[in-house]
Amino acid sequence: MTTLPARLSNLNEEIGRLADRLKPAPPERVAECLDALKRGGMAAPVSIAPADFLREYVLALSNVPACGLMAAIVKLKRGEYATVKPAFMPVPAELAALARKEALGVQEDMARARATLETLQALSRPEASPESKARVRALHARFRAQVSADRAEAAPSAERGAGGQKAVLPASHLPEQGR
Numbered sequence: 426m427t428t429l430p431a432r433l434s435n436l437n438e439e440i441g442r443l444a445d446r447l448k449p450a451p452p453e454r455v456a457e458c459l460d461a462l463k464r465g466g467m468a469a470p471v472s473i474a475p476a477d478f479l480r481e482y483v484l485a486l487s488n489v490p491a492c493g494l495m496a497a498i499v500k501l502k503r504g505e506y507a508t509v510k511p512a513f514m515p516v517p518a519e520l521a522a523l524a525r526k527e528a529l530g531v532q533e534d535m536a537r538a539r540a541t542l543e544t545l546q547a548l549s550r551p552e553a554s555p556e557s558k559a560r561v562r563a564l565h566a567r568f569r570a571q572v573s574a575d576r577a578e579a580a581p582s583a584e585r586g587a588g589g590q591k592a593v594l595p596a597s598h599l600p601e602q603g604r
Contacts, residue, residue, distance in 0.1 A: 429549050436542040443535040447528065450491040452483045458498045459514070465502045467514045485517030486524065493528025494520075500527070 450458075459482055463469065473481050486494060497520065504511040506523065515523065 429545065433542065433545055433549070436538055436545070440535065440538050440542065443531055443538060446492040446531050447490040447535065449488050450486055450494045452479075454491060454494070455479075455483050455486050458494055461498060462501060462514050466512070467501070468512060469514055470516050472516070482517045482520065485521045489521050489524040490528040490531065492531050493524035493526070496527035497523040 456479055459479070469475075469478060500506060501509060501511075501515070501523075509515050509519070509523075514520070
């Protein structure tokens with residue numbers, strides 16, 4: 426059985442590994458994947474000019490997780506997508522959508538690992554001791570007493586004028602019965 430600090434460390438490592446897998450694929454990796462599809466016999470889309478071919482795919486796949494791209498490429502080579510004709514490479518936007526869909530499992534794993542980490546961290550915080558609770562209550566009571574005393578001290582001085590004598594209100598400010 427592992428201790429809590431070891432479990433927290435393992436979760437942090439797992440989150441790090443998952444974050445690495447979810448990093449966007451660099452242009453070199455995109456080029457390798459496209460080359461793998463071509464070597465597998467898939468034809469490039471005719472709607473994309475050969476000079477713009479790589480740039481278009483790199484642009485479409487710029488924020489796609491590398492793990493999703495690799496999984497999509499493997500499934501394309503195996504012909505596992507019913508919507509994609511096995512003889513033709515998907516257009517850039519379609520390949521990006523396939524790769525994002527493939528990365529969802531890793532993203533869910535990351536969310537579960539983070540939630541577990543947060544829960545374990547919250548549970549590992551020590552409960553306040555009765556002594557510290559009593560100390561806080563005493564401080565709060567002293568503070569409230571001081572505020573009450575300050576208010577009581579300030580109230581009579583508000584009724585007095587500048588010379589320390591009691592201020593006399595004009596008749597317009599007196600209640601009806603006092604006039």
